[in-house]
Amino acid sequence: MSDHSISIVPRQSVYPDKEIKAKEILDWLVSLDIVKPTTSDCILSSTDGYPISEGARTVSSDPDLLPFGLWTSGLEIITERQVFHTGQNGMEGLICPNCKQDIANEDWDFLSEWGDNKSNHLTCPLCNVATDIHQFKFTPEWGFSDLGFTFWNWSSLTDSFISDFKQKLGCDINLVYTWI
Ligand SMILES: [Zn+2]
Numbered sequence: 001m002s003d004h005s006i007s008i009v010p011r012q013s014v015y016p017d018k019e020i021k022a023k024e025i026l027d028w029l030v031s032l033d034i035v036k037p038t039t040s041d042c043i044l045s046s047t048d049g050y051p052i053s054e055g056a057r058t059v060s061s062d063p064d065l066l067p068f069g070l071w072t073s074g075l076e077i078i079t080e081r082q083v084f085h086t087g088q089n090g091m092e093g094l095i096c097p098n099c100k101q102d103i104a105n106e107d108w109d110f111l112s113e114w115g116d117n118k119s120n121h122l123t124c125p126l127c128n129v130a131t132d133i134h135q136f137k138f139t140p141e142w143g144f145s146d147l148g149f150t151f152w153n154w155s156s157l158t159d160s161f162i163s164d165f166k167q168k169l170g171c172d173i174n175l176v177y178t179w180i
Helices: 018-031 054-059 108-115 159-169
Strands: 004-010 075-078 082-084 093-095 121-123 130-132 137-139 143-145 148-152 173-179
Touching: 004 143, 004 159, 018 075, 018 159, 082 108, 082 148, 082 173, 108 121, 143 173, 159 173
Parallel strands: none
Antiparallel strands: 004 148, 004 173, 075 148, 082 143, 093 137, 121 130
């Protein structure tokens, strides 16, 4: 079976006091018994994640499809700059805010400007204008931040949970659906 994930990513390349916020969000999720407080090998990463717990049923719109019993089923908290891409879901469209052209079919090398931490901007390969990466329109959504929360193999999250999450982060977010 292939794995998938849902990532909640602030629409900020550099999130202020990200470690403090990561801990605050973790404490909130643990207080609702959505994840367990101690880490284990439950995510597709070299680091450990926080295992799924019973309260997850209250924040999923398809609780029967939650990955209870699966190995890869935890929450990964990322506090390093990362491109949250969609994996096999790919990129159908990427619209430059300046020239409005779709650059999804151009060479994706221009993404390394952000990925290599040279800039929080992307330079459009067609018009050569650099704009903040979050002004570009990615379809489906991608995420670009040094903070992110990835739920491995979880079924859809409820709108109210996503809205609470947004409120905790204090900024707009990208929801990134990834298939490995
Ligand atoms: Zn352009």
